Amino acid sequence: MLFAHLADTHLGYRQYNLDEREEDFYAAFDEAVDKIIREGCEFVLHSGDLFDEPRPHVKALVRVREAIERLTDAGIKFYCIAGNHDMLMRRGAVPPQKLYREVEFLTPVKPFRVQGDVFIAGLPYFSKIHRKVLLEKLSQLERKAEDFETRVLALHQGIKKYFDLEYEVDLADLPKNFHYYALGHLHKKIIDTFGEGVLAYPGSTEIWRSDEIREYERNGKGFYIVDTEEIVSESIRWVPLERVRPFRRIEIERVEDISAVAKTLGDGKPVLRIEVRCPSHEFQRIYNRIIAELGDKALYIDVKKRSPGEEVKTREVRRISVEQLIRESMREHSSREQELAVELFRLLAKGEVEAALQIAREFFEHSYEGGHLASDQPASKGQLSLEGFK
Numbered sequence: 001m002l003f004a005h006l007a008d009t010h011l012g013y014r015q016y017n018l019d020e021r022e023e024d025f026y027a028a029f030d031e032a033v034d035k036i037i038r039e040g041c042e043f044v045l046h047s048g049d050l051f052d053e054p055r056p057h058v059k060a061l062v063r064v065r066e067a068i069e070r071l072t073d074a075g076i077k078f079y080c081i082a083g084n085h086d087m088l089m090r091r092g093a094v095p096p097q098k099l100y101r102e103v104e105f106l107t108p109v110k111p112f113r114v115q116g117d118v119f120i121a122g123l124p125y126f127s128k129i130h131r132k133v134l135l136e137k138l139s140q141l142e143r144k145a146e147d148f149e150t151r152v153l154a155l156h157q158g159i160k161k162y163f164d165l166e167y168e169v170d171l172a173d174l175p176k177n178f179h180y181y182a183l184g185h186l187h188k189k190i191i192d193t194f195g196e197g198v199l200a201y202p203g204s205t206e207i208w209r210s211d212e213i214r215e216y217e218r219n220g221k222g223f224y225i226v227d228t229e230e231i232v233s234e235s236i237r238w239v240p241l242e243r244v245r246p247f248r249r250i251e252i253e254r255v256e257d258i259s260a261v262a263k264t265l266g267d268g269k270p271v272l273r274i275e276v277r278c279p280s281h282e283f284q285r286i287y288n289r290i291i292a293e294l295g296d297k298a299l300y301i302d303v304k305k306r307s308p309g310e311e312v313k314t315r316e317v318r319r320i321s322v323e324q325l326i327r328e329s330m331r332e333h334s335s336r337e338q339e340l341a342v343e344l345f346r347l348l349a350k351g352e353v354e355a356a357l358q359i360a361r362e363f364f365e366h367s368y369e370g371g372h373l374a375s376d377q378p379a380s381k382g383q384l385s386l387e388g389f390k
């Protein structure tokens with residue numbers, strides 16, 4: 001039996017606030033659906049971040065409905081989990097996947113289905129604070145999976161081995177008896193072996209952030225097709241997507257460089273990220289020529305100025321994230337308290353005040369209830385925030 005594994009489609013995302021970029025994300029998804037139908041897959045497993053936001057706009061909801069209808073007409077089931085972008089971290093929140101009757105939405109309350117002899121399990125994104133709950137759920141799935149011939153597990157998590165800066169779990173936390181670990185969250189193509197099986201991240205289907213450009217130049221964007229009869233790395237098929245908008249990184253030092261670049265641009269209307277390396281007084285002239293010569297040939301041009309003096313300065317700056325700073329300044333505190341602070345920072349930076357309050361409330365309820373420390377509390381307490389997944 002063939003199935004498709006895709007992830008991080010981020011539908012509804014509107015990069016640079018452009019209609020075209022919103023459409024590009026739908027187009028990549030539609031192309032994937034076309035290919036999934038053509039290849040004769042029996043089901044799709046989407047590993048989270050189907051939508052870019054937990055409250056997607058109606059257009060994104062409709063485009064997904066159309067895709068689901070096409071799959072359903074072809075007799076293809078759609079299984080999915082919620083990624084961190086698909087859900088509000090709030091008591092009683094309902095992820096948008098719940099809107100579609102035909103969608104098999106895997107949740108902590110109903111984390112698996114069986115199709116033929118394939119056990120298809122999945123859990124939504126869990127933040128580091130809820131790691132214990134995730135581990136408990138995973139060990140339940142590990143036991144349940146034993147009864148089935150072929151076992152597939154979908155998760156939307158950063159794993160330390162592949163995601164050094166921001167991860168929630170270690171590889172060793174995963175159950176070892178699955179044949180295919182369908183991961184999402186990391187926007188990068190990765191295929192590895194783990195336990196008895198294969199672990200894979202297909203990455204995002206479009207360029208969601210500019211730091212994905214290098215990875216896109218190397219591997220393109222796409223998804224995997226897996227044959228349940230033979231799950232080994234060599235037989236997992238990578239299906240590239242052709243309709244991905246080209247991105248190009250370009251360096252320009254002189255006005256003459258611009259027409260050389262113009263000649264290399266075809267009809268594809270790429271997004272250009274141009275770094276202009278010139279003395280400050282020449283920048284405006286070069287910038288004007290870039291707009292005049294390349295403006296019609298590109299969808300969007302992002303121009304950055306690098307003057308020789310400034311360059312040295314940026315090289316000296318130590319690159320550190322706010323999250324690292326929070327952790328460093330809280331070295332005296334427990335790792336759980338550090339995680340709370342980081343999580344609060346992330347939510348408040350997005351204006352998610354209610355969700356932040358919720359997390360803070362849960363943290364203190366769990367920490368001090370009955371005079372026990374959090375580690376003495378049963379892990380099931382952490383499920384409070386996952387009530388929406390019924």
Ligand SMILES: [Mn+2]
Pocket residue numbers: 008048049083085185186187
């Ligand atoms: Mn994502």
